[in-house]
Amino acid sequence: xxxxxxxxxxxxxxxxxxxxxxNGQVNVRLNQKVSPADVIAEASWARxxxxxxxxxxxxxxxxxxxxxIRCKVGDGIPAGAVLATRRGLMPRMVKAPRDGKVxxxxxxxxxxxxxxxxxxxxxxIPGSVIQVIPERGAVIQTAGALVQGVWGNGRMGTGIxxxxxxxxxxxxxxxxxxxxxxxxVIIAGQCRDADTLQxxxxxxxxxxILSSLSPALLPLARxxxxxxxxxxxxxxIPMNSAAYRLLTTNVKREATxxxxxxxxxxxxxxxxxxxxxxxxxxxxxxxxxxFAVDQTVRLRRQPASGMIGTITAVHVxxxxxxxxxxxxxxxxxxxxxxxxxxxxxxxxxxx
Amino acid sequence: MPDSLIQADSLLAVxxxxxxxxAVFFDVVEGEYRLVASASAPSTTEAPFYDVSEGVRNxxxxxxxxxxxxxxNADHRLITPLQPDGSGVDAFVATISAGPALKTALxxxxxxxxxxxxxxxxxxxxxxxxxxxxxxxxxxxDQKIDTLLRLLPDVVxxxxxxxxxxxxxxxxxxxxxxxxxxxxxQEKRPAVLFAGNQKLDDEVxxxxxxxxxxxxxxxxxxxxxxxxxxxxxxxxxxxxxxxIRQRQLKGLDVIANWAxxxxxxxxxxxxxxxxFLGQVYPGHKGLLxxxxxxxxxxxxxxxxQTSTLSVYPQFGLGENLPALLQYTTLEDVLRxxxxxxxxxxxxxxxxxxALYPSSIPATKEEQAIAQAITRQALYLAVQTAGRNxxxxxxxxxxxxxxxxxxxLAGGNALDDAPTxxxxxxxxxxxxxPTGLTTIILDKNDLLPLLGxxxxxxxxxxxxxxESGAFQSLxxxxxxxxxxxxxxxxxxxxxxxxDGHEAQAEIKYGSIxxxxxxxxxxxxxxxxxxxxxxxxxxxxxxxMVRVSGGAMGVVxxxxxxxxxxxxxxxxxxxxxxxxxxxxxx
Numbered sequence: 001x002x003x004x005x006x007x008x009x010x011x012x013x014x015x016x017x018x019x020x021x022x023n024g025q026v027n028v029r030l031n032q033k034v035s036p037a038d039v040i041a042e043a044s045w046a047r048x049x050x051x052x053x054x055x056x057x058x059x060x061x062x063x064x065x066x067x068x069i070r071c072k073v074g075d076g077i078p079a080g081a082v083l084a085t086r087r088g089l090m091p092r093m094v095k096a097p098r099d100g101k102v103x104x105x106x107x108x109x110x111x112x113x114x115x116x117x118x119x120x121x122x123x124x125i126p127g128s129v130i131q132v133i134p135e136r137g138a139v140i141q142t143a144g145a146l147v148q149g150v151w152g153n154g155r156m157g158t159g160i161x162x163x164x165x166x167x168x169x170x171x172x173x174x175x176x177x178x179x180x181x182x183x184x185v186i187i188a189g190q191c192r193d194a195d196t197l198q199x200x201x202x203x204x205x206x207x208x209i210l211s212s213l214s215p216a217l218l219p220l221a222r223x224x225x226x227x228x229x230x231x232x233x234x235x236x237i238p239m240n241s242a243a244y245r246l247l248t249t250n251v252k253r254e255a256t257x258x259x260x261x262x263x264x265x266x267x268x269x270x271x272x273x274x275x276x277x278x279x280x281x282x283x284x285x286x287x288x289x290x291f292a293v294d295q296t297v298r299l300r301r302q303p304a305s306g307m308i309g310t311i312t313a314v315h316v317x318x319x320x321x322x323x324x325x326x327x328x329x330x331x332x333x334x335x336x337x338x339x340x341x342x343x344x345x346x347x348x349x350x351x
Numbered sequence: 352m353p354d355s356l357i358q359a360d361s362l363l364a365v366x367x368x369x370x371x372x373x374a375v376f377f378d379v380v381e382g383e384y385r386l387v388a389s390a391s392a393p394s395t396t397e398a399p400f401y402d403v404s405e406g407v408r409n410x411x412x413x414x415x416x417x418x419x420x421x422x423x424n425a426d427h428r429l430i431t432p433l434q435p436d437g438s439g440v441d442a443f444v445a446t447i448s449a450g451p452a453l454k455t456a457l458x459x460x461x462x463x464x465x466x467x468x469x470x471x472x473x474x475x476x477x478x479x480x481x482x483x484x485x486x487x488x489x490x491x492x493d494q495k496i497d498t499l500l501r502l503l504p505d506v507v508x509x510x511x512x513x514x515x516x517x518x519x520x521x522x523x524x525x526x527x528x529x530x531x532x533x534x535x536x537q538e539k540r541p542a543v544l545f546a547g548n549q550k551l552d553d554e555v556x557x558x559x560x561x562x563x564x565x566x567x568x569x570x571x572x573x574x575x576x577x578x579x580x581x582x583x584x585x586x587x588x589x590x591x592x593x594x595i596r597q598r599q600l601k602g603l604d605v606i607a608n609w610a611x612x613x614x615x616x617x618x619x620x621x622x623x624x625x626x627f628l629g630q631v632y633p634g635h636k637g638l639l640x641x642x643x644x645x646x647x648x649x650x651x652x653x654x655x656q657t658s659t660l661s662v663y664p665q666f667g668l669g670e671n672l673p674a675l676l677q678y679t680t681l682e683d684v685l686r687x688x689x690x691x692x693x694x695x696x697x698x699x700x701x702x703x704x705a706l707y708p709s710s711i712p713a714t715k716e717e718q719a720i721a722q723a724i725t726r727q728a729l730y731l732a733v734q735t736a737g738r739n740x741x742x743x744x745x746x747x748x749x750x751x752x753x754x755x756x757x758x759l760a761g762g763n764a765l766d767d768a769p770t771x772x773x774x775x776x777x778x779x780x781x782x783x784p785t786g787l788t789t790i791i792l793d794k795n796d797l798l799p800l801l802g803x804x805x806x807x808x809x810x811x812x813x814x815x816x817e818s819g820a821f822q823s824l825x826x827x828x829x830x831x832x833x834x835x836x837x838x839x840x841x842x843x844x845x846x847x848x849d850g851h852e853a854q855a856e857i858k859y860g861s862i863x864x865x866x867x868x869x870x871x872x873x874x875x876x877x878x879x880x881x882x883x884x885x886x887x888x889x890x891x892x893x894m895v896r897v898s899g900g901a902m903g904v905v906x907x908x909x910x911x912x913x914x915x916x917x918x919x920x921x922x923x924x925x926x927x928x929x930x931x932x933x934x935x
Contacts (some may be wrong), residue, residue, distance in 0.1 A: 002409075004399055022536070050353070051496070077663055123915060215673075215699060234702035234706070235698075235702075264396075265599065266398075267401060269398075288399055295718060300707045300710050301717065302712075306704065321712075325712060342713055346707070
């Protein structure tokens, strides 16, 4: 049976597509070296629209109103500019309520886009541009360590990693966050209270790598301006030993957190990338493997959520689990020495 | 059935769920269609596979192992039609529920009329309503445009205006949809279904024809104020659903090609079968089907010529699970648990399960939590769907379900329960049927597959249904009474065909089981106490012939609605006792 793979790799080649959500301008060229903060593409877009009913304001039918409109599609219009005037004893006019651009016109109406916002897409990781995607962005490649997580708050940040998790089941408290951690990416354990997230925001930190988070804190975590990544899930789950070991051995190195949502359909996952110097290109991550004996696996659910173990036997035929359900399963020797019968569907291969 | 009436086509049917893909093989055995074998494999819509056809091939591979027949060629393509060497299959159909719920915006006129119909139409497939705009909506046109641009709906359903009625107001409602579509890049434009005043079809085509990903028309869902006809629009919505799914899910085009277009949303196919059964087996009661899985909870009911279908992704047990907490409390979920579980543990479970929708409970505690969630999600789905049942259908008391015969149940959460007793108790708690009913478990997801097959082969569903391919859990008598725990509410006597008898006194709050094996029948005499309704009306008794099943004849004396004790310790003890009664 094919197995899902959780990438926790000390050295691999990482390629990431970075694209704008809308068309814009790409600022990089093929083979160009980029650093995480480089703006590789940018675009402008309007957050809002204003529909001006010129015909109704001037008391005219749509066709007549169209003839009085002075602007055309594509025109940039400053606030207060007159768009149409009806002469007479009681002249009436239609003015632009805000700065904007005409996007549609007709039927006696003008639709303007207003509140233009400039969007900059940063490289996120240091590396080389291996593909330019016209008007949208680029594919960037780097070599380094990769740690994938299970949840992210949709932000990105780069900074030097500092470890505040003395052990995988540590709990981060506000008292551990002092001013010396400003601008750092912090490796921590579990987070159980809002004050801790707020204290990290107050410093501010460049990123927080947590093992688990109380679900009640999700709305606040989504609001935080710094990236938050969960390695293992929700509740009180210790950090899986593979991620803990790899992250803590790379302390004081620069790391990039891309905490985009775990999207099962596109395969995007929140991740930590730690660029490392290499003399030759290491092997890329392997995405498809079959469950097999001696594989290192991570348990997604109870009886030992997040724990790493080794498969000692694979039962392809449905096997009765302690829950009473029957499913293909594996005997897993957990790192605490215990043995567990785990449905294959609850396992992911670490590699 | 003479052989000449049988098309003699073997048929392979596949149901692609969010978590599991199931393949079922039907063939003619001794002159009649039979379910030959069924096999399943994990679905592969998600990372790292990203290709639904892989899961389908895996399920068919497993089916090959079970049957010893060759169905796929060396290139893993389906062999069709049946080859002289016996490999392959004559026909193939598929159903699909996998994939995210379609983000849907509703546009109509009056909340209680056209918008209400639009909502019921949306609920007939796997949708999530993200916006609703009608005449009572006081947002300006530009605000509506910005809302659509922000929410990026997959589908916009436009209703409004009776045939020959309002057109200006509908026209006004179209404007934001057209402008938003114009402003969006082509790949993000929504599909539009217009199911309003038919006189506007040409105008709609002109206004929206070039600014949507797909524009479909159906007869008006409200041809007059008093009439609602959702079925033609539902058929068009099926087309839109499949178009979008083929864009979203790699490999589905391959499966659609194998099926030669005979692919349907699972819930739609299931409803087709429920309607068919309602017509083939008419009775004085309706027929109910409930199905709960990772994608959604589906409730379909047939009342003679009328039927309702309600699909609730918000009550699905997969990635949408946290959304359940918008409709219920943690306490209301935990009231069903036989174990002492804290709110925090339940909340953590819900969010962790949503991360891994296909994962299953491996421990007893997780199984208790999973079943408590399933009960509450199905309970909410049935309660919500009940609001769409025709008003003419009588119920024993306001707020209770009408009598159904039979109740069909499917979905992994019910099929995979460790024992038939657990499946039955879960259904009794969540559905809370009234009166006398037979409960049938669709362990192989046959109902939607037969619904999909019906178009291709009309004899196959009838013969498979009558072949015993479904598992009868037994006959249930549900007592409606106002009584105190432990008081007598009914006496029952069952006379078996071999002449021997069984008797029981039913106390309020208890469950009693009279064994009656599958395939056997018996005469059941029910004598309720004053005011108690066992299906014949308050205080009325009677005799009925009942059929057996995995659980026999079950008399549920717990009352309707089922009220659980407020004291958590006593409640958990009672739930454990009921579980023990049905076999643990």
